[in-house]
Each structure stands twice: as structure tokens, then as C-alpha cells.
Amino acid sequence: MDLSNVFSLENKVALITGASKGIGYCIAEVFAAAGAKVVISSRKQNVLDELASKLKCKGYEVFGIACNVGNIDELKGLVDKTVEKYGTIDILVNNAAANPVFGPIHETSLDAFDKIMNVNLKAPFELMKLCFPHLRKSSSAAVINISSIGGISPEADLGIYSVSKAALISMSKGFAKEWGEHKIRVNVICPGIIKTKFSEALWSNEKIMSRIMKRLPIKRIGNPDDIGVMALFLASKSASYTTGAVLTADGGFTI
Template sequence: MSVIKDRFSLEGRVAIVSGASKGIGKAIARGLAEQGASVIISSRKQEAVDEVAAEFKKEGLEATGIACHVGDEAQLKNLVDRTIDVYGGIDILVNNAATNPVFGPLDQMTGEVFDKVMNVNVKACMLLGNLCKPSMAARGHGSVINIASVEGVKPSPMMSIYSVSKAALIMLTQSQAREWGSENIRANAICPGLIQTKFSAALWQNEQVLNHFVDQLPVGRMAQPEEMVGLALYLASDAASYSTGGVFAADGGYLVG
């Protein structure tokens, strides 16, 4: 019988992390690399991903930067093809890249905003998962980790289309889990709460808005990106071999508040 700590090892595994140049994506990428994975750092700008990969390599971690705008299908294919060229295959996909260009009421949302948010937050996750699936199946295992949000479970005012997109991402995750389980490919969603990142700055830099959110939290504070890493490491590893289709909140108790 294997020792439990060995089941958390990611030695020999290859991971793609989108939106990995900063925030939650960067924190998860570092955690995967620290557990032994070779990690593709992906984001829109090559300079940004090269900087993170160089930082990781100085720490003795294995990482390569590949720029990719997830809203561009050709760039998604290039990301997967180059990953396979560099590391030989793919075992782990973390769909972290997301957008939320407008903070406002639902009746002010336009079709253009809706399309942009859904293309990046949902469609790109489906397409990238589909592109990674053949390699995962050929290697006999795979883990897809979709970074959703508590907003996909319990919507907040002014976050309408973002909430819709994250609810759709949760359902995409469960569809992947149901359809791909027979090939030993697992899919799970992580739903962060309020995390102090550049992406959520519109929330935590406004004291009134921040207090509104924090007052609802049993733990009484927002989180740091590193506090999302533990769940990702579990779901990426063999320790989670029976976990698929799950929706895991890391929200300071927001959903029960």
C-alpha cells in the first residue's frame, strides 16, 4: 500500500495553468511545481510568463512560459501542441484565466459584454479541456481543475454576467467528469471566495464594498492567493483519485454565512 504522502507527489506530471502570471494562477503553478510537476506558465504576454518561469527556475522548479490568449482557438491549440513538444504530454490542466470587464447591474449589460465574458470564462475552458483530453487519455490519467467562483453558486449584486459564467463553468466541470471518467480523467471545480488579487481589486480597494463582503464571512477576512493552493494540489494528485465532478469552496464560509 502506498504511503499517503506519496499520493500527493506530482513527480513526472505535466501541468498547464492558464492565467498563471499572477494571483491565484501563479500561486497554484508554484504549488504544482513544488510538488514535482513540470509546469507550463501561460498568460497573454510572453514577457510576463517568461518572467514567472525564470523566477520558478531560480527556485529549482521546472517551468516553461508559453503565451496564450484563451479567447483565440488557434492560440489554445498552439499552447497544447507546444506543451507536448516540450514535455511529452499533459496530465493536469488548471483553467484559471478569466475576465470580468464590467461591474454593474444586470439591466445594463450588453450582448458584447456577455459574449466576451462567456468566451473567456466558459468556452475557452471547454476548448482547452478538449484539446488536452487526448494526451491525458493516452497517458492513462488526467485531472482538469476549473477555477470557478462562489459567484457561480450565490450571486452578488453587480456581478451578474460573471456569476452566470461561473455557474456555467461548474456545469461544464460536471459534464467533463461524467463523460471523461471512463478514461480516468477527473474534473473538479474550485470556487474561491474573495481573494486579494489584481483581478478582484475593484472589490477590496473599495472600503465600503470590502466591508460588505467581509461582514458576511465567518472567518472575517479575505484570503490570499496561496490559500487556494492546497485544494488544487489535492485535486491534481492521486490522493484525489476518487474525486470527480466535485465543487469545492474555499470561501471563508461565505456560502454558509
């Protein structure tokens, strides 16, 4: 059995949101290293241009397109510009997320609720629909939605964020069930605590980390590479019979 290209993304075009740092940037670098043409997206074009230039120096094909996914009207432009640049979309990674609050669920304002749902659920929903005409033309289309272990079991002080991530899991399964006939796979990754700026409120809190470490079979917090390589598996042909799956990368926290 030839395993030399089982994780290859050669000639594939990948669009990744929330890709200017942390998990999203790591996924972009891993995909590019596997041969994909990668579009990285976040809100600031100058940051994306710097990152794309950095990755191109490594011999990777990367292009930045600014988009605030919380503004639904900008999503069509993101898809159109990606197709204009590379002609198609084979892989979509919905990684962009928002959580403007950390505290009791009953203290979450309606404005915060709307922002969380717009970015974490509504944007992936709309972006998947916009990418559908292109994904269905691909010979190996894949969608990867980045949820959270909070989407499996709600986390304290992250109530509505957890709700949004639970809804993303359910929505992904719905898409997976209906899009199988179009040969589009849809899967979910649920990270545990990964050392990124986004989760700093957790890993920088000694009390929280002490409690978490007691539950972790693998006694460390995760790093973005742990998610990047899992995303590569789901994007590649090695996962050609995997759809509707919810994979955790959490050091065993949810066991």
C-alpha cells in the same frame, strides 16, 4: 500507511492558464514545488519568461507559452507547444478569466457578454477537448476549473460573470460524468474574495468589504495560497476518487 508522497506531482505535466499572476501563478508555484513540470500561460511572453526564470531559480521546472485564451484559434498552438516541450499533459487548470464590467446586469453590453463567455466558458470547453487525447493517456489525469462563489449564487454587480461561472460548474460536471470511463477527473474550485489584482474592485471597496466581513465566519479575505493548496489536493492522487466535485474556498461565505 505511507503518506510521504500523497501530494506528489513528480513526473506530471501541468498546463495552467491565466498563470502570470494571482491564483494561477500561485497554483503554478505549488505544483512545481510538488514536482510537476509546469507550463504557465497568459497573453505576454516576456512576462512569462521572467516568471519562469524566477521559478527556475528555486529549482522548479517551469516553461512559459503565450496564449490569449479569448482567441480560440490560439488554443491548439498552446496544447501543441506544451506536448512538444514535455511530451504529454496530465493536468489542466483552466484559471484564465475575464470580467470587463462591474455594475448592474442590465447595463452589460453584448460585447462584454461575449468576452466574458468566450474567456470564462468557451475557452475551457475547447481547451479540455484539445487536451483530451493527451489526458486519456495519463495514468492520473486531472482537470481543475476555477469558478467562483458567484457561480453558486450570483453576486451583485457581477451578473454575467456569475452566469459564466455557473455555466462552468455545470459544464465541468458534464465532463466529469462522461470522462470518468477514461480515468480523467474533472473538479471545480469556487474561490471567495481572494486578494488579487483581478478582484481589487471588491476588496478595495470599504463598503463592500464591510458587508462581506459581517457574513464571513473566518474574518479575513483569502489569499492565492488558499487556492493553490486546494488545487494540489485535486491534482494529486489523494483525490483519486474525487470527480465532479465543487469545492469552495471562501471563508464560509456561502454557508
